Amino acid sequence: MGVCPKGALELVETWVEVDENTCITCGICDRICPVGAIEVMK
Template structure:
């Protein structure tokens, strides 16, 4: 189950979220972010995103 939502219109595909993900659930593929099932909804990615492009789904 994907538990975060990346707004691709805001995302600057910088990869900062990938670097902080403790589960290694994120991947920056060229110009978009992919999320796999190991995401725990911890919200660190949403916190540190420079442009606020990530939302944790409730």
């Protein structure tokens, strides 16, 4: 998905999966999600 600079987000049917091996916990997806569906835990 375009919001992630590392390409760690993937739309799978009706949900989003995060590749934990690729995610750098930058928090962009957390800040940009309009419904607060993602919370980055550091």
